[in-house]
Amino acid sequence: MAYVPAPGYQPAYNPVSVRPAGSQGSSTSTQRGEHVAAPDSPRETLKPLPYVTPIAGGLQPGMSVYVQGMVPHHTQRFRVNFACGSQKGADIALHFNPRFESGDKLVLNSFQGSWGREQHTALPFRKGQHFELVFLVTPQGYQVTVNRAPCCDFQHRIPPERVQLVDVDGDLELQSLNVIGGRTMGGGGMYYPDAGMPMMSSPTSYHPQVPYEAKFPGGLTAKMTVVVRGFVPQGAKSFRINFTMGRSKDIALHINPRVNERLVVRNSRLNGQWGSEERELPHNPFQPGQYFDLSIRCGNQRFKVFANGQPLFNYAHRCPSFQQIDTLAIDGDVVLSYVQF
Known part of the structure; x- marks a missing residue:
């Protein structure tokens, strides 16, 4: 009985990493990866981050990205990038970058040939604690919540339909990443209405x-x-x-x-x-x-x-x-x- 994700639901469990060619880091971020620990077993040595999941057809208002993981005690920073391609120098519609080593702040930005103006807010993460992170795509931008509480908003600088992948890297134990909504299926394939499977x-x-x-x-x-x-x-x-x-x-x-x-x-x-x-x-x-x-x-x-x-x-x-x-x-x-x- 093989698991096939429902159309409009693209989950990844205990994800291991595949770095796209020329994957962008942070405007000043570390490229050091952290091994992933399974949530229901002793710590295992798996492939290091980054983890990349494709977004077939791009993002649309109403779609969301759900990230669940744990911040290790040694964390300096990690990031979640909504990238417009896997090639070196690809644009980044949203760069979400918690930084613990420089005043405990959350930096948001975009990349279009060069980094744009940084947006700062208070850091909602704590070392040694699990978290749930949700990015909700709206017509105006991204609404971000952390552990059920509103965290920040980031207005679109790049149309969300140009986003081709979500790329996670840094000092982080990533336990799951789910893309919800749209016409994606597991593995990044497109869903077509005549395939006989109703959308969520x-x-x-x-x-x-x-x-x-x-x-x-x-x-x-x-x-x-x-x-x-x-x-x-x-x-x-x-x-x-x-x-x-x-x-x-x-x-x-x-x-x-x-x-x-x-x-x-x-x-x-x-x-x-x-x-x-x-x-x-x-x-x-x-x-x-x-x-x-x-x-x-x-x-x-x-x-x-x-x-x-x-x-x-x-x-x-x-x-x-x-x-x-x-x-x-x-x-x-x-x-x-x-x-x-």
Whole structure:
């Protein structure tokens, strides 16, 4: 069961690095890389940064880039570049450059043959701490949030559709990078409407409150994918992800990580009655103090569920018509990073 990202969702997990020819650094930044550590295992020596992911077709308003990682204690600086090409001297639409060694400041800039005017703001990162970094593309510019809080805005100096790749480098442990929206697929390939896979149509909901509830306009459809990224806090006991049906509130798919029991229970409640539980898994991605990325794809016969890009389980439909599923509900001991479908 191979993982194929949903159209409009381009994730990378524990990314290793491929430097494009002539990759730009910072206007004054270090080129020193930091090895990547997997979030659910002891520190490993992998290929050093930089990490590069292509943006097929460029960026458009409404798209976003999500970066999750950790700032090591020895960090001097790192950067995220939205570059217009991989060749040496390519323009950079946004250069996002936290600097710890020169007054703890965040520098933003652009490069068009030469560096433009720097924009400075307070540094929102702390050494030794994990972070979530979101770049939201708007018609006016980039809105940046760090750890759920507004960080800064950067007005477009270069049209975002010229951006061809996101390039991350420096003193950083990069754990995931997701491109959300547009017509990209994993590996940077283009998505075409006649390929038979519907686009992810809802706006990304960043950091929604729990309990969370959202409606599927027109009901769930075949090949539709729901992406849930979240964090399991220390001391968590249990949480639930439910796909429910109409006024009956029957639950077509109940995903119940029981953190304190180290189980992930799946079930359905139809006509007010719970069915038989399914518990077997190849691995358990829901661990205290760790992030997870869950991709739930609806097929004609079953749900196919992946965690962090790896197969987790299949769940055969038990309800007569999955098109009656119209609500996603999440509650319990979980902190949500974003939900997209």
